[in-house]
Amino acid sequence: MSSDKLSRLPPLASFGPLIALLLAVAFFATQSDRFLSVQNFSLILQQVMVVGTIAIGQTLVILTAGIDLSCGMVMALGGIVMTRLAVAGGMNAYLAILCGLFACMAFGLLNGLLVTRVRLPPFIVTLGTMNIAFAITQLYSGAQTITDLPPEMTFFGNTVTLGGAAINYGTLFMLAMYAFMWWGLRDTQPGRHVYAVGNNPEATRLTGIPTDKVLLGVYVTAGLFYGIASLLSVARTGVGDPNAGQTENLDAITAVVLGGTSLFGGRGIILGSLLGALIVGVFRNGLTLMGVSSVYQVLITGVLVILAVATDQLSRKGAR
Amino acid sequence: MILTPSHSFLRLTFGAVALGLAGMAAAADQAVIGLITKTDTNPFFVKMKEGAQAAATAKGAKLLSAAGKADGDNAGQVTAIENMIAGGAKTILITPNDSKAIVPAIKKAQEKGVMFIALDSPTDPMEATDALFATDNYKAGQLIGQYAKAAVAGKPVKIATLDLFPGHPVGAQRHNGFMSGFGLKASDAKSNELSKSAEIVCMADSFGDQAKGQTAMENCLQKNPDINLVYTINEPAAAGAYQALKAAGKEKGVLIVSVDGGCAGVKNVKAGVIAATSQQYPLKMASMGVEAGVEYANGGKKAKGYTDTGVTLVTDKPMTGVDSKDTKVGMDLCWGNK
Amino acid sequence: MSTPPLVMEARGLVKRYGHVTALDGTDFELRAGEIMAVIGDNGAGKSSLIKALSGATIPDEGSILLDGKVIHFKSPIDARREGIETVYQDLAVAPAMTIAENLFLGREIIKPGLLARWLRIIDKKKMLEETIARMNDLKVGIRSMTQAVETLSGGQRQCVAVARSAAFARHVVILDEPTAALGVKEGNMVLELIRRVRDKGLPVILISHNMPHVFEIADRIHIARLGKRACIINPKKISMSDTVAVMTGAMRPDELPADALA
Numbered sequence A: 001m002s003s004d005k006l007s008r009l010p011p012l013a014s015f016g017p018l019i020a021l022l023l024a025v026a027f028f029a030t031q032s033d034r035f036l037s038v039q040n041f042s043l044i045l046q047q048v049m050v051v052g053t054i055a056i057g058q059t060l061v062i063l064t065a066g067i068d069l070s071c072g073m074v075m076a077l078g079g080i081v082m083t084r085l086a087v088a089g090g091m092n093a094y095l096a097i098l099c100g101l102f103a104c105m106a107f108g109l110l111n112g113l114l115v116t117r118v119r120l121p122p123f124i125v126t127l128g129t130m131n132i133a134f135a136i137t138q139l140y141s142g143a144q145t146i147t148d149l150p151p152e153m154t155f156f157g158n159t160v161t162l163g164g165a166a167i168n169y170g171t172l173f174m175l176a177m178y179a180f181m182w183w184g185l186r187d188t189q190p191g192r193h194v195y196a197v198g199n200n201p202e203a204t205r206l207t208g209i210p211t212d213k214v215l216l217g218v219y220v221t222a223g224l225f226y227g228i229a230s231l232l233s234v235a236r237t238g239v240g241d242p243n244a245g246q247t248e249n250l251d252a253i254t255a256v257v258l259g260g261t262s263l264f265g266g267r268g269i270i271l272g273s274l275l276g277a278l279i280v281g282v283f284r285n286g287l288t289l290m291g292v293s294s295v296y297q298v299l300i301t302g303v304l305v306i307l308a309v310a311t312d313q314l315s316r317k318g319a320r
Numbered sequence B: 001m002i003l004t005p006s007h008s009f010l011r012l013t014f015g016a017v018a019l020g021l022a023g024m025a026a027a028a029d030q031a032v033i034g035l036i037t038k039t040d041t042n043p044f045f046v047k048m049k050e051g052a053q054a055a056a057t058a059k060g061a062k063l064l065s066a067a068g069k070a071d072g073d074n075a076g077q078v079t080a081i082e083n084m085i086a087g088g089a090k091t092i093l094i095t096p097n098d099s100k101a102i103v104p105a106i107k108k109a110q111e112k113g114v115m116f117i118a119l120d121s122p123t124d125p126m127e128a129t130d131a132l133f134a135t136d137n138y139k140a141g142q143l144i145g146q147y148a149k150a151a152v153a154g155k156p157v158k159i160a161t162l163d164l165f166p167g168h169p170v171g172a173q174r175h176n177g178f179m180s181g182f183g184l185k186a187s188d189a190k191s192n193e194l195s196k197s198a199e200i201v202c203m204a205d206s207f208g209d210q211a212k213g214q215t216a217m218e219n220c221l222q223k224n225p226d227i228n229l230v231y232t233i234n235e236p237a238a239a240g241a242y243q244a245l246k247a248a249g250k251e252k253g254v255l256i257v258s259v260d261g262g263c264a265g266v267k268n269v270k271a272g273v274i275a276a277t278s279q280q281y282p283l284k285m286a287s288m289g290v291e292a293g294v295e296y297a298n299g300g301k302k303a304k305g306y307t308d309t310g311v312t313l314v315t316d317k318p319m320t321g322v323d324s325k326d327t328k329v330g331m332d333l334c335w336g337n338k
Numbered sequence C: 001m002s003t004p005p006l007v008m009e010a011r012g013l014v015k016r017y018g019h020v021t022a023l024d025g026t027d028f029e030l031r032a033g034e035i036m037a038v039i040g041d042n043g044a045g046k047s048s049l050i051k052a053l054s055g056a057t058i059p060d061e062g063s064i065l066l067d068g069k070v071i072h073f074k075s076p077i078d079a080r081r082e083g084i085e086t087v088y089q090d091l092a093v094a095p096a097m098t099i100a101e102n103l104f105l106g107r108e109i110i111k112p113g114l115l116a117r118w119l120r121i122i123d124k125k126k127m128l129e130e131t132i133a134r135m136n137d138l139k140v141g142i143r144s145m146t147q148a149v150e151t152l153s154g155g156q157r158q159c160v161a162v163a164r165s166a167a168f169a170r171h172v173v174i175l176d177e178p179t180a181a182l183g184v185k186e187g188n189m190v191l192e193l194i195r196r197v198r199d200k201g202l203p204v205i206l207i208s209h210n211m212p213h214v215f216e217i218a219d220r221i222h223i224a225r226l227g228k229r230a231c232i233i234n235p236k237k238i239s240m241s242d243t244v245a246v247m248t249g250a251m252r253p254d255e256l257p258a259d260a261l262a
Helices: A002-008 A012-031 A038-047 A049-063 A071-087 A093-116 A122-141 A169-187 A189-199 A201-206 A211-237 A248-258 A270-290 A294-319 B005-029 B043-059 B074-086 B103-110 B137-152 B169-182 B210-223 B235-247 B263-270 B282-297 B327-333 C046-054 C076-081 C099-103 C114-119 C124-137 C154-168 C184-199 C211-217 C240-248
Strands: A159-162 A165-168 B032-037 B062-067 B091-094 B115-119 B131-134 B159-163 B200-205 B229-232 B255-260 B276-280 B305-308 B311-314 C006-017 C020-031 C035-040 C061-066 C069-071 C084-087 C172-176 C204-207 C220-225 C228-233
Touching: A012 A270, A012 A294, A038 A049, A038 A165, A038 A169, A038 A270, A038 B210, A049 A071, A049 A169, A049 A189, A049 A211, A049 A248, A049 A270, A071 A093, A071 A122, A071 A211, A071 A248, A093 A122, A093 A211, A159 A169, A165 A169, A169 A189, A169 A211, A169 A270, A189 A201, A189 A211, A201 A211, A211 B210, A211 B235, A248 A270, A248 A294, A270 A294, A270 B210, B032 B043, B032 B074, B032 B282, B043 B062, B043 B282, B062 B074, B074 B091, B074 B103, B091 B282, B103 B115, B115 B282, B131 B282, B137 B169, B137 B229, B137 B255, B137 B276, B137 B311, B159 B169, B159 B210, B159 B235, B200 B210, B210 B235, B229 B235, B235 B255, B235 B263, B263 B276, B263 B327, B276 B327, B311 B327, C006 C046, C020 C035, C020 C046, C020 C061, C020 C220, C035 C046, C035 C184, C035 C211, C035 C240, C046 C076, C046 C084, C046 C172, C046 C204, C076 C084, C084 C154, C099 C124, C099 C154, C124 C154, C154 C172, C154 C184, C184 C204, C184 C211, C211 C240, C220 C240, C228 C240
Parallel strands: B032 B062, B032 B091, B091 B115, B115 B131, B131 B305, B159 B200, B159 B229, B229 B255, B255 B276, C020 C228, C035 C204, C035 C220, C084 C172, C172 C204
Antiparallel strands: A159 A165, B276 B311, C006 C020, C006 C061, C061 C069, C220 C228
């Protein structure tokens, strides 16, 4: 049967982000001679480090056919919790970081419980928790940024020279997390169950997979990644900023969508989200090098998102 | 007169009633003033609100406050106007999110006898409000432009501007004012467009945010590693620019100038992160606004016209020909958490 | 001639939903090595009976016996643990995942070793080999086990679902409308597979509206009527039209010749 051969090829959607990224890189290379360099690429990686990490958590949620609108705000909360505890509260830096991570995971747990126990749609739940996280962040920080952080907290911002370019530990850590999650989602039982729950939750219930536990685990894990992202954000900027994360909310979802993960759940490769984040980063960097207004970056991102989803839909129709 | 119980009871009642009436009269006299800020998360507006509240308490006035949900939220501010009028406000102080779109709502309220004072940013047209108490943002830019010109002392410059985002009046005024003060040809204070020049090798948008300012500076440095002067729209963007310069090992050779004069920003001037900043006075805007509101409520005149609430150049490295104050004065006058 | 032992038996099952009595004291029996079809008009109680047998619902009264032992299912998972596998009408497969993954859905083979068990690393190679072996055993003609289930035809998907239940069932396989919405060729393909499942020693309970298929494949037929079992008939000794008559009540079971009953 010819469909057998077709089925051996990964769907077009998994190549799309890579092609788009390569095309963008090729284009900008022609527009500015400062674009194509190891140092510049290392820079772009560092600039997408925070959104890229949030996107790991967001990918998990979207794989289960959910969505998490609170990701950026929860990240901001984590950043404020850890920096305020360390600076104003005098807490040990490592302990403060743990507290920040726990704060984010607590929100993940809240999201997960509302989705699995009260059976509210994820969109609604995270719309609510997004606002709650934002308000708590503003109140706890008094709307002031927190400076003079202990060096342990900014560790991930420190750079190391690799292959002629400086790259910070945070970016290396993000790449490592992507590699680990890619492997985990492909080769472990919990990973495959995430896909199964997203692809057909009824089937998972009937075959004995603890669907609600899987979902809860996904939301809490996502919260953990938002917490790690908050640490990376704090390390990169050197401050705890209560207004951080506001655009990262949609930026992370954009990265996941551009990366080819289906909003209907059950399909997608997590490395795609990294590519999606890089596409946005490449455009922002390239347009600045060209001297073009940032408004065009927003325009292009919007067009790309529609192209990404349309390509995914069309390639899926072809496979049937 | 012999005080019978009924007499003293009567006296007590009279006294109570008299006291009550006096209290009511006082309450009736209490001025109700509304303050509508752009958002309630930007520290600038948080401090403005605190200043207004302090002034209101001192003068025995009642302050109603509200804000838009985000930068640019006009509808939220229109709703706030309606609610405050229902709450009895006779004066409304407002930092408009959309200088044009808010005007019809203001006109409607003015027909009911409400006095409007714009704070920090004007409406378009400026005369739509009875008065404007604001920083001259163009002048704020000019001061740091003049300072930068003196500081580079004739050396060739490669300038990066970290702006707000396209089309915003305050962003344009500060940017163009900076250029004008530096001696470059730029649009006047009425323009909303960012002027360009050959000396400005990179213009990037920071959205007034530290992390985005850092990214913008990194990309500008990638474009032109020889940038030696950075204009920033506000102090968070300046802090982000400094992070980027530090990561590239360039922080010692590059001059950063900024606007705002918040306490965190003045601390950065003291630390040498920012060379000079134009300090503005949101607390003064707020207290002047409350005073005007109380005056109006007590039968006085309406406030009129534009009052410059002042801008001061704050630096620890003064330049001849440019008036400035040092960071000690700056910290005394700064807004924010000291 | 000795009759084969009863693998499954139900006595006097009653199930009420509010005012509606779905099961009114129905009996049921299943012998080893047979295909028992359950037929009946709408509202006769077939699906309620199957739900009770598969653990999807708990009967209000009556008892269910497995191999002579009384059992109480609290959920379909309990039934599965007792070795009863059910293939539902919507198949319960994850379309985007491969055949091998779907076969082992929820029961993935974990690699040996402490680290692998802690992280629950899947032994994909072994799963694939097992899948190929079992599918070959049941003579299911799909070439690649790594293709996604959604690329299969309806009949092939049904075969995957049936093969999955046969792979893990120890006692009984229950199939709910397995040939519904399938064409002639695909339907026959599924019937062939069901026969092979029985020949491997697993008794099968089958619900179907498709009379020709029922008559082709069933060893005995349970006729449900008004929440009770009307009778069990031998398809080789009774005509389709008489069967339908009993189903609709036009004919009474005691009007049937003796050898038609089984």
